[in-house]
Amino acid sequence: QQQVKQSPQSLIVQKGGISIINCAYENTAFDYFPWYQQFPGKGPALLIAIRPDVSEKKEGRFTISFNKSAKQFSLHIMDSQPGDSATYFCAGWTSGSRLTFGEGTQLTVNP
Amino acid sequence: DVKVTQSSRYLVKRTGEKVFLECVQDMDHENMFWYRQDPGLGLRLIYFSYDVKMKEKGDIPEGYSVSREKKERFSLILESASTNQTSMYLCASSFGTGLSETQYFGPGTRLLVL
Numbered sequence: 001q002q003q004v005k006q007s008p009q010s011l012i013v014q015k016g017g018i019s020i021i022n023c024a025y026e027n028t029a030f031d032y033f034p035w036y037q038q039f040p041g042k043g044p045a046l047l048i049a050i051r052p053d054v055s056e057k058k059e060g061r062f063t064i065s066f067n068k069s070a071k072q073f074s075l076h077i078m079d080s081q082p083g084d085s086a087t088y089f090c091a092g093w094t095s096g097s098r099l100t101f102g103e104g105t106q107l108t109v110n111p
Numbered sequence: 112d113v114k115v116t117q118s119s120r121y122l123v124k125r126t127g128e129k130v131f132l133e134c135v136q137d138m139d140h141e142n143m144f145w146y147r148q149d150p151g152l153g154l155r156l157i158y159f160s161y162d163v164k165m166k167e168k169g170d171i172p173e174g175y176s177v178s179r180e181k182k183e184r185f186s187l188i189l190e191s192a193s194t195n196q197t198s199m200y201l202c203a204s205s206f207g208t209g210l211s212e213t214q215y216f217g218p219g220t221r222l223l224v225l
Contacts, residue, residue: 004153009151043216043217044201046213098156099154099156102153104153
């Protein structure tokens with residue numbers, strides 16, 4: 001049972017465009033929502049995260065939008081760059097340090 | 112910087128072999144995790160550990176076991192490897208049980224079971 005559903009599975013964006021990745025969750029016990037970024041040959045690394053008591057968090061070109069009532073959140077990458085090409089995972093965190101990941105989105109930013 | 116190392120980047124094993132995957136972290140983290148990563152399925156938690164000699168089952172523990180004899184080292188064991196265990200295996204560690212803790216991942220071990 002996938003408790004965090006992520007879409008799209010792959011995404012191609014032109015340089016300078018906006019990349020949008022969506023996630024929906026089922027488990028209302030999640031109380032922290034991180035996004036991880038993974039480059040080829042590397043392990044995932046924390047990119048940005050949000051708590052459910054705020055609706056938006058922005059760090060540079062990366063923004064998380066969070067809709068608690070809809071149980072959905074999304075990652076927006078503004079002015080996408082070829083260096084942003086990676087696989088992105090959303091996740092939900094529950095007490096006890098457990099992360100439940102989405103299926104992942106492979107982002108390609110064309111020059 | 113936190114460093115999580117995994118003993119091998121690539122492994123090729125035969126069906127039925129016993130396989131050991133080793134993970135070491137250098138930041139005195141309490142928690143350690145083993146995930147497998149498969150296309151279209153994301154990262155799925157196999158086992159995790161809160162402390163030395165402690166272990167908890169994750170979402171897909173069948174066919175795996177773990178060992179944590181020292182705080183910095185967490186081993187994943189495939190008692191009798193099968194072809195459906197061909198995958199990328201990722202180890203991670205985190206400091207404690209704080210709300211906003213970050214998991215730090217190793218580079219992964221790509222295992223092929225023939």
